[in-house]
Amino acid sequence: MATNPGLRALTLFQALAENPHAFDFYRALREIECAFPDKPRIGEARRPQDEPVRFGQDASLAFAPATLAAFVRGEDGRPPRLIQSFFGLLGPNGALPLHLTEFARDRMRNSGDPTLVRFLDIFHHRLIAVFYRAWARAQPAVSMDRSERDRFMLYLGAFVGLAEKRLRGRDALPDAVKLSFAGLLGRGVRNADGLVAILREFLGVPVAIQQWVAHWMALPDSLLTRLGNEAVCGLGITAVAGARVWDLQSRFRVVVGPLSFADYERFLPGGESYRKLSDWVRNYVGFEYKWDSRVMLEADQVPPLLLGYNGRLGWTSWLGTRLNEAPAADLLLAGH
Incomplete structure (x- = not known):
């Protein structure tokens, strides 16, 4: 589907007009909603002119094989109409007597007079729009189509400290990622296993926690x-x-690696993962404990030292030849 809103709407309307039966009712309305991001969501508009389409019901006594019956393009500046066949006052499941459906269909097909159907569609339009909105309000995926008004972020964010807007965007971690770990962040008890699970999943590298690290306090x-x-x-x-x-009880160590050299550099001060690691630890642990991180480099990834070409003192420079195949584990960074 095209990303340009105008082209996306034209492509969608063409597909609906050519084969409306291929679309599910909810899918069609959701795509229409996404194709018009500048308009209110379906069921929330205060004025009819703010709505991109009009909804109606197919005046038929047949038991329809699909939820959508037709899509009629708009003419002379009028909005297009989406005709559905499963909800409304007419038809075999409608509230009105069957003979009114027969009368309305006969007038429309044999006399070219859709007056009764169009009159009933005034009510159908609003009922269908509200019916869809009632469904959409309970769907997290649909709510994310317009993330600035995502109500489920408010609900889920209440468990992890993101319910209020002023608490969002406060560090290097995307708020949506924090919500994906709400099960761990929302627990009253924080443990090493939970922190390891978060860091491994988010950073995509081996992580371990060394507890009870002795230090002078x-x-x-x-x-x-x-x-x-x-x-x-x-x-x-x-x-x-x-x-x-x-x-011995107020400090722990995050052990990262062994890593490739490219990944190793990401965890050095100034690297893209250095700040994220620190932010994850503070989000999960808080400020009660002190911590540091040991970043390990695979033995075969240790670069030779060439003066004037590479190597940062204390970070990526090693003198001489390594005597064993153990990872380079001598870098220790203070936590922030």
């Missing part, structure tokens, strides 16, 4: 032991010798 000034301050001088309780403590 600096103490804030308010917790430093001072003589005369009873709150921090309890021997064996609150007193601490020094300005830092050895901690």
